[in-house]
Ligand code: GLC
């Protein structure tokens with residue numbers, strides 16, 4: 001929780017900005033302060049993958065003017081905050097996660113003017129923009145790296161350089177056994193400097209050395225640069241990899257795979273989640289908080305990416321001493337822990353687990369998909385799309401939607417080897433690329449049934465459009481009486497209700513296949529979400545769970561549901577089709 005001193009400090013400085021007298025804020029000022037500091041706590045953050053969202057200039061690659069031209073779409077949908085995967089200058093070995101200039105826009109995406117225009121339009125529409133910040137590594141084409149190779153003064157230690165050993169037979173052996181996340185040694189030989197550099201991802205992503213204060217300073221400057229250009233915060237990439245053991249100790253074998261190239265070969269006790277990483281994020285939190293309190297506009301926030309054990313993630317919210325880190329670490333349980341085989345109890349267990357472990361006073365979040373993982377409709381099944389959106393939207397806290405999941409877009413797994421561009425998939429080779437590749441979840445947004453799904457006027461797009469776009473597209477779903485999109489939209493509207501913002505969370509496992517939860521403000525309003533996670537029709541008596549006497553009305557039902565919004569339900573006989581979800585209004589019997 002925010003220390004009281006800090007809350008007051010923030011309140012006072014915000015007060016100064018809005019011209020407050022020392023007497024304390026008036027009602028109106030209190031409201032403004034609340035909006036400033038708490039805007040993010042019930043947001044749905046929509047992830048844009050810029051390369052695949054909308055192409056404005058016909059080169060087959062999405063770009064910033066394309067995104068700007070679609071901002072109205074967010075407004076219409078009810079989305080008020082977006083986060084964008086990297087848009088900075090990059091050789092695109094890892095599609096922007098290899099940055100060669102942190103303060104300029106990738107030319108195929110546009111210019112700084114285009115960026116400013118995007119922010120201006122977003123402001124006009126009340127949409128906040130979060131940028132992706134990639135601190136762990138730069139591109140090997142960043143001028144810093146060239147200077148570091150050349151041992152130019154001030155840059156010698158910008159990256160993690162080590163000698164390794166030269167065997168008598170002339171073989172060079174890396175400094176230790178560390179593996180890259182994408183496979184193989186994490187050390188890459190550089191002939192010119194005559195040393196190995198550390199790279200936890202691809203060869204083109206040398207790890208920056210955060211034990212060098214000049215690197216921290218350069219990154220602080222980067223954050224300030226984008227803050228000054230009007231962003232509402234940052235999604236921070238790969239935070240668990242920022243520091244490694246200073247003594248470079250070998251990692252123990254995990255025993256889970258016999259493939260020595262696999263990342264899973266080792267137990268990552270020296271390359272993941274090192275203590276110093278928390279301190280760095282706490283420092284950035286301070287930087288953002290200071291910026292927010294001395295400038296107008298919303299609290300600038302941080303959300304962090306890290307696939308880590310729960311206890312480690314919780315320390316990002318706030319460490320054992322109560323020092324604050326990012327506003328929230330992404331919760332990937334719907335991606336990593338739950339899948340099509342999960343039972344109702346598994347869902348309730350993982351949801352509860354996050355809420356139980358989360359330090360008091362913090363905000364939960366639920367990430368349904370992203371550019372590194374198979375899409376919801378492909379992971380859980382196409383029939384589950386509405387139920388999963390109902391789930392995400394009615395749980396307490398923040399939802400995170402990956403573009404296209406409001407339509408139920410599917411992975412396009414049948415991308416050919418020739419069309420494959422994701423680096424780890426290319427490295428895996430023709431026999432293994434298919435299930436490793438992240439291209440399937442990155443195909444262009446399906447706007448309409450026009451050529452290239454309305455994404456681009458080019459003959460060829462950077463990744464093929466999913467061939468199902470003729471049926472599965474936004475325009476169809478806008479025109480249809482019922483659609484995933486319309487359900488998504490109605491859920492966003494529903495989120496304005498206090499019960500979904502502040503209501504208590506009361507879950508129940510109704511049977512192996514069905515779970516439910518109430519969101520309740522006692523004596524005022526209660527909503528109920530019921531979800532069937534299996535391929536079986538259910539007849540349920542939920543009187544025990546809902547505490548009669550109550551009246552039940554359907555608020556949101558799925559595309560293929562036999563139920564309709566407004567329908568009255570009998571709690572003794574609720575029928576749920578396979579994978580059906582329902583959001584229901586409970587009201588006291590008059
Ligand atoms: C993160 C990104 C992923 C990228 C990696 C290296 O995991 O989400 O796309 O490949 O970091 O930057």
Ligand code: MG
Nearest residue numbers: 055057061063
């Ligand atoms: Mg373009």
